Amino acid sequence: MNPSDSTPARRNDLQTLRTLLPYLWQYKNRVILAMVLLIAAKVANVGVPLVLKGIVDHLDGNKGVVVLPLALVAGYGLLRLCASVFGEMRDAVFAKVTQGAIRRVALQVFDHLHALSLRFHLERQTGGMSRDIDRGSKGIAFLLNFTLFNILPTLVEIVLVAGILLKKYDWYFAAITFGTIVIYISFTLGITEWRMVFRRTMNNMDSEASTRAVDSLLNYETVKYFGNERWESERYDKSLVKWEEASVKNQVSLSFLNAGQAGIIALGVTALVGLAAQEVVDGKMTLGDLVLVNAFLLQLYAPLNFLGFVYREIKNSLADMEKMFKLLGQNAEIKDQHDAVPLITQRADIRFEAVDFGYESNRQILHSVSFAVPAGHTVAVVGSSGAGKSTLSRLLYRFYDVNAGKITINGQDLRGITQASLRQHIGIVPQDTVLFNDSIYYNIAYGRPEASREEVIDAARSAHIYDFVMGLPDGFDTKVGERGLKLSGGEKQRVAIARTILKNPPILIFDEATSALDSRTERGIQAELKEISANRTTLVIAHRLSTIADADEILVMEGGRIIERGNHRSLLTANGAYARLWAIQQHEAESTTGDSTVDVH
Structure with a gap:
């Protein structure tokens, strides 16, 4: 991946993080407390090898009578307990921050989508957009938990360990430790940036496949009318094939990255343990010092090895969040003026x-x-x-x-x-009525959600749909299906008419309001529409001239x-x-x- 490709990615990552920060800062007290607990847990964790060194030195038979160091053993256990308890307390405190941020982001995206213009919604791809929001929400959870509770703790631990090594031992112990870390991180960053193109391709193809699947299923009847099941399957598979190719490249490059990381860590650990062993042989270090260095290395490189995975996943999460936050960046075409009344x-x-x-x-x-x-x-x-x-x-x-x-x-x-x-x-009865996948009662009550049940039923009677609904096994609780597909066109329009009657607005729009009704039903509905439009300002868009004479x-x-x-x-x-x-x-x-x-x- 050349520099020109990576620069925009880094810029987008920073923008994504800046977009996320305000949601976290709403819980600043919890964030600060979690950071204090995090540092306390790492200090306790780093103290464990130091106490272990004291225990080993006390048990070294070459120094005379061996006495069980009860205080050190108790301290060892207490530090381990503190490291674990502080870590769990940190997770518990921060849980509200993570879930609260996810909820607020999801709600803001939802509200923003409703604020965008009709033009945007006519051009959107529902399946892909839904997948982007879902992945973005999961990405927030991963980013918060693993950035704050893996990368940051590891960096804190690296600084503490490096300080101890510099103070207690020769400089080259810290130099080898830092050198290994620098090489490891540089290798991880370079390969991960190169691999991100595969992840982005996977995401794009996943969204494209989801869009095609949802679009095909929403148009199930059309697919059947024209016998195009195989055509739809082939279109869907084209996206899956590209997703599969990107996924394979992603896994192969991951294996290469893991192998390289393991090699770098193995070389660093071998060099440090060998150096410490030689110092013991030369009498410059005790067995406790060897145990201390080895414990530090195991303690440090274990999360560092995991850090490679975490960094990759954080990059993936940022890529997932990028598309979701782009939705928030969509400007609403129609906005209220600052002095709107x-x-x-x-x-x-x-x-x-x-x-x-x-x-x-x-x-x-x-x-x-x-x-x-x-x-x-x-x-x-x-x-x-x-x-x-x-x-x-x-x-x-x-x-x-x-x-x-x-x-x-x-x-x-x-x-x-x-x-x-x-x-x-304004109340409207559109030509193409789309209903929510809920009950008939819910769809009528949508005109005025706070209306009483009696008002909803009266609206159904006015729209000449009451007898039909009561003839159904579940009555008003009957589910209408996706986009109201379980109802006929005429039944859907009568629900829409009832919904508008319930809303009771001063302005009415009838956009081919009776186009899906038979002549007998149309005459009944026309009489009702004429009654409800009396003394209201009414715009009628019509095809049948007899309805507007x-x-x-x-x-x-x-x-x-x-x-x-x-x-x-x-x-x-x-x-x-x-x-x-x-x-x-x-x-x-x-x-x-x-x-x-x-x-x-």
């Missing part, structure tokens, strides 16, 4: 004033669209697919901001109103422009685009039913 009204007058809009800069959808929906009135929008009808509702919800012109409610520009209050005042005003859109406007009778009299579309639909209705639809002009 809440919308408070029961009667809303809506105006679109010379609105231009395009989802992409090179593809304009709306061209200088102007119209008004007076408070308590109903305005319907009709036109061919792609004319920009549904875009109006998205702009009214402020999922996007207009490119030019403005949209106002009671004279207030939407951009000066808080998003939460704006959306609280009594609207106060009808807008006919084509190519992002309003080409006709007026009520049903005036538009038929004008004999333009609306009249032609009405005639076509009347003819289709007659052909289908053999019975002419009632002519309302």
Whole structure:
């Protein structure tokens, strides 16, 4: 891996750590206490070989009468106990920090994802994003526990041991110890940086495979309709093949790294033990000194050997966390202005004033669209697919901001109103209703979660779904399945209508609200929609003209422009685009039913 490749990785790692630190500092007292316990545990651990040296020297028969050093033996046991107890206390104190940080990060990512624009969510890959968040959360736990409780303690122990060796013995004992550590760490860092490309490739392929799997399963029926099971399997396997190749390279390089680390440690230990043994032979060191040096080496190199694994995993954790924190770096396209005010009204007058809009800069959808929906009135929008009808509702919800012109409610520009209050005042029944994988009751109550059970049931009755629900074995507790797939299109739309009725907002949007209903059900629902929209400001986006014939005003859109406007009778009299579309639909209705639809002009 060349330097140009590694530099961005290091920069991202530092940024990842900086992003994590504020979550830890919320528990600064616990962090400080854990650090004190950590140092106390390491001091006790380093004291063990010193006491062991005293015990060995006391038991050396060459020095005269051998006496059991009870105080030293007791001290040896006490130090070992303290090292263990302090370590466990440190883990217990720090547990709240680790789990609290994970919870806060996960919650912030979740909240941030909901704050991002509709554009982001239309472009996201749900399976891969979910995997990134899952790996990132696990990475935080590993990073905190092993950085603070393995790398830092090992460094503390290295400093303590080096100080003791320098004070008690010749300088070359400390020199060999430090030299071995420097070579070991340099080798580990170099090889680990080289190996990270394999880990990143594994992560990318894992996320890609997960995305393809989730996408395929969500579209299970489409896969079956076209008999493309093998095609989906092959697409999934392409990602798995790349993941497998990267995984094999990752394991082979790991084996090379482990072998190199073992060789470096073996050479260092052999050199130090040999040097200490020679000093004993020359009479410059006692047997206790030999035991002390050997104990220090075993005590030091055991965690150092583990340090290689920990460093590799920390790098992996940072790579895992990097993508999750990138989500937090995504800027929300639509934000409340600093002086935004809440919308408070029961009667809303809506105006679109010379609105231009395009989802992409090179593809304009709306061209200088102007119209008004007076408070308590109903305005319907009709036109061919792609004319920009549904875009109006998205702009009214402020999922996007207009490119030019403005949209106002009671004279207030939407951009000066808080998003939460704006959306609280609007209820929508969309054409494509997506439900939560929960009960029918939950999905209706979602319109107003604090509503009583009686209010939820009344909303179901108003939406003409109560009898259907009560006919199910589990009634309102019936699970609707992923995205509501256990219900028919008409049943899902009636749930959506009940949800909106329960919300009881002053502004209503019906976006092809009855498109999935049969004619009989549609007539019942239309009567109910007309009742609930009475005295409310209502925008209806419709395909079936018979459903909007009594609207106060009808807008006919084509190519992002309003080409006709007026009520049903005036538009038929004008004999333009609306009249032609009405005639076509009347003819289709007659052909289908053999019975002419009632002519309302």
